[in-house]
Amino acid sequence: MHEFQRVLIANRGEIALRVLRALRTLEIESVAIYSDADASARPTIEADRAFRMPGVSPAETYLNGAQIVEIARRSDCDAVHPGYGFLSENSEFARLCRENSLTFIGPSPEALATSGNKLACKKLAEARGIPVVPYTPDPLEDANEAARFAEEIGFPVLLKSAFGGGGRGIKEVSSRDDIREAFESSRREAESAFGRSAVFVEKKLVRPRHIEVQILASQGSAEVVHLGERECSIQRRFQKLVELSPSPVVDAETRERIARHAITLAKAVEYSNAGTMEFLRDSDTGEFYFLEVNARLQVEHPVTELVNGIDLVASQIEVARHGKLPFRQKDVRPSGVAIECRINSEDPLSDFVPNTGRIEYLRLPAGPGVRVDTALYEGLEVTPYYDSLLAKLIAWGPSFEEARRRQLTALHEFKLVGVTTTIPLHREVMVTPSFVHGELSTSFLSDSGVLKRVSEEAQRSDPDRFAIAALILSKNQFREPTSPRLGVATAPRPPSFERGGRFIDGL
Amino acid sequence: MHEFQRVLIANRGEIALRVLRALRTLEIESVAIYSDADASARPTIEADRAFRMPGVSPAETYLNGAQIVEIARRSDCDAVHPGYGFLSENSEFARLCRENSLTFIGPSPEALATSGNKLACKKLAEARGIPVVPYTPDPLEDANEAARFAEEIGFPVLLKSAFGGGGRGIKEVSSRDDIREAFESSRREAESAFGRSAVFVEKKLVRPRHIEVQILASQGSAEVVHLGERECSIQRRFQKLVELSPSPVVDAETRERIARHAITLAKAVEYSNAGTMEFLRDSDTGEFYFLEVNARLQVEHPVTELVNGIDLVASQIEVARHGKLPFRQKDVRPSGVAIECRINSEDPLSDFVPNTGRIEYLRLPAGPGVRVDTALYEGLEVTPYYDSLLAKLIAWGPSFEEARRRQLTALHEFKLVGVTTTIPLHREVMVTPSFVHGELSTSFLSDSGVLKRVSEEAQRSDPDRFAIAALILSKNQFREPTSPRLGVATAPRPPSFERGGRFIDGL
């Protein structure tokens, strides 16, 4: 049992702010770290103390475990919260924390090491009678080996990094011709993201649903509770875009079954703290296959929070400081449905290529059941150094239909100018008939034709907009500062409208 | 049974936006009205259509029932939602709607007429054995009559308007000397706010708690359910500042009893739609006294929504279009605690005098369980024509303590520059020991010494702020646009910092 007086947040962006809020409500002091790109970020400014990590690359900053531990020691922190991504599933970092008498708010280094090894986890699951998708039991030496196994189980297959998550390093291969390039690309991405290039092959299910179980385990897995499932089938580039809880296809009996699997696995790896067991549901048979363990807080944790009325981050901190769970299974009483849309700085009409820029205008939505997790503000520079998540928009309602309508209303209220985002895509997803009927799969984006409708909507010929454009352009009402003096001495002056003046003649 | 295709929102500000969101989630078109002061307000811009009401005074605009009905007819509306305040409890307006085949989303004109007459309601309550505070049964002719009754029941007493609510027209009188001026002032405020100057005297309880029951009634009171109580004891100028649900002093048995009183009264006045029955709880005896009926949606309805997971505005619309309740008493399953703080443009350190100005900087708080109902935006001019409510900050938590800490965290995140607000007051209220222990009364502000601490906090000598001020002032880093060209041709240029230049010498 440790009391925490001060906790270091080893992350950035919305999740750093999320952890900061949890610490405040627990009356624990917060210490932030910031890269040079994040010197004026919201968590940097709002934390009780903030320490600079020189540089902008992840390796120099948020992946620099030795320096983070040094800062935590220097600032008398009792614990470190790693958020998601970066060092959150790094067993070496967890070990370094332990060696320096810092509580790592997450699983033990040993549990992290096992959980992070996807192949080892699959074997553990198989040994306990939990179905898994066919896979190569050992990391592949070369592309030929990959090709051999793929032909054995039949294309399409997925090439996957044996370590790490977040969709990085995953490549779909539908024929032997493509396997060499995919193999190399997968290894490169895995090396760049996780520092480990081991890759394996897994059978690709056709149109599966991605369903995962949230668990919370006490120290050493003495007690493990589950908080129901999330469905995260709508993905792009093997990364989740829309998440909901509960899943429309999971009934009470199925929930009980997959939760039991999840708890069995948690105990098998002596898991502690919050974690997620991912499954794929075969669309033909309804069978669930264990996929992997996510040994951290997930990006999509808010949907579980809204449905259960439980603060998962505060619960993580409680487990870390007292070893015990702050509630029991019988206290978990889910109600209603929550849907999360990830607002990314990506262009859905250009294969989700990320983009950067300055947030010039921002208006966040609100209303009953609506929550926005974000560190955005007007004037923020979205840089290319970290991931493309700008905000998470989460809507809760008593039913799926009410949650969906609230999410749609909120998406129409959400205004963001400066980078191209996934907002227009989400607006179309929410009104796509298969989504409305809860018919989801990991092929949703390509099957539903939603991208085509996003493109049509962007081209929509709205007379009001043409009328406004005619007024602005023809009357030259638009004025930019005549002599923009650059440099530090003056603030940029916003453009403005003016009366009179002629842009072209005739009016 | 009416289907609504289009609904007119006969209100402004945050409640107009709240109704607009409910309409959107129900897929009903919205029609806004706007005074000349509100031409660029959020509900004006965001409604499907918006109609101008020339002028700025309430009488010309949001109280102009005839013109509102005319706009509703012209735009083919099926119904009118009155929000709170303005015409929401006006039986004549409800009648005018009915005569023009518009559904008034609220009680019938007859129920409004009865509910609006405080003296009649007290008599109805007494006849059904519900305790009421001693009062003069008829409106008073003059100050002498008031004085006579006050001496009979003993000072202090309250002078109150017989019609209307919102704290207007209420005067506390502690001795005979003050009663004449209070009587006149009360009549004037009542006349100005409600167009009816009738005033009566009521015994003032010592340190009572203000506790009210939310009900929802089907057409003609066939079915009436309650949604628990709200405690609104923390007030200034007889207007609520902080509201919570449930009340720390109401146990299940008491809740059952006051809910039964509320339902009895609703049936007595043939109430329909959402309404609130207000009670005072005597601090000595624990006895509850019926006070009055609020025949409308209340400002503080969100606390009830968060605790019950029910959208009260959508429920109002459902009752209005189908006559029936959208849920039964057994479906109402409250969970946790919600606290609302009213963020007003008032100076707590100058007797809550309202102030106006331009919102120059705004950052709304967020986080798990946090909701902000507001129509604020940066650049908004806060005008003197309407009331001083800027935003409602509501925090939900599994327990009172968790709700309180979330509210406190959110209040520290809430940044608003341009007008003086009640935010610093609420920050102090949340950490005041009597509040933390749930010991509330209508004398909370004066008894708890909270205003003194707000004043001390404002005077706090923070070295960091002095260091920052020294840097800004001594180095003349602060620069305003050198030649501010006013008028329509240029946008105001924001001030900026500059390097170099000397404000005073010595550095």
Place this chain on the structure above:
Amino acid sequence: MDYEITIGGRSEKVTLSRSAGEPEQYEFQGAAWDQPLRVTVVRREPSQLVLSIAERIYSVRPFRRSPGGAEFLVNGELVSAALVAKGGPKAAGAGVASVNELVVSHFPAKVVRILVANGARVKAGETLLILESMKMETHVDAPRECTVLELFVAEGEMVNRGAKLTRLDFG
């Protein structure tokens, strides 16, 4: 029709004429729409125009000039509009394909691989180079069959938004 206006790749021929008197009003007609629209200036501030069109209210905020036109916010949504001058040439930026095409990076990125050499003939869909940004690889593919005229970057190089990557010849 007096002007041709382009928004989001669509062009429309439109007319706008000032109506007499106050408040400031205009009549708008477009070849694509049957009914004319009345545009009323409800309020005019330096940083926003409030317009009313058929009882819909718009807050219009200036954002920046763009080639041949301007970008502005309409109720918080960005609109990029360009004016095609009467009888004149099409405004720049309308996406006309040229024989020689310069390929630029749309985002700051690291060049992780270059798969083609100067002078190489490549097929439609063939990957030219691979960029990494925000931890994801993006393949830059040839839109049609073409020849690589020039490569401006090297493997491992960091490039800014707008940086030239390669020039292709579609002739």
Place this chain on the structure above:
Amino acid sequence: MDYEITIGGRSEKVTLSRSAGEPEQYEFQGAAWDQPLRVTVVRREPSQLVLSIAERIYSVRPFRRSPGGAEFLVNGELVSAALVAKGGPKAAGAGVASVNELVVSHFPAKVVRILVANGARVKAGETLLILESMKMETHVDAPRECTVLELFVAEGEMVNRGAKLTRLDFG
């Protein structure tokens, strides 16, 4: 101590001196505090300064000049600071009482009642006039015993913020 700075009615004597080298740093000392503080300029933009003081990070944004000083936002909170020049007179706006006092309205309002006449002698706490704004009445009371020198408004009149209401003589 080189300067005297006033914030929120409190005055403090302070010293600020530039440290050598980069990054831009200052040493701050105040008579009221034991320890000196190191102020580091982390980032300098036209619209904000990012400062670090003992591992606390501040975003400082300019707001407007005020009499004898400036107003700025520190992490979104407004700070009004004024500089008392060395040995010079106290800056304006410091709330020095005068013999003749002008009473102005702090908000736009309607004058609903005037309870005193020109030349009247009034006691401390006596109500001079009643304003109504945002549907609430506000009483304007005499702070101390005084004489009403002049009334600038009439009953029923609408007044703006800053409008003169009356002038009182405390002599």
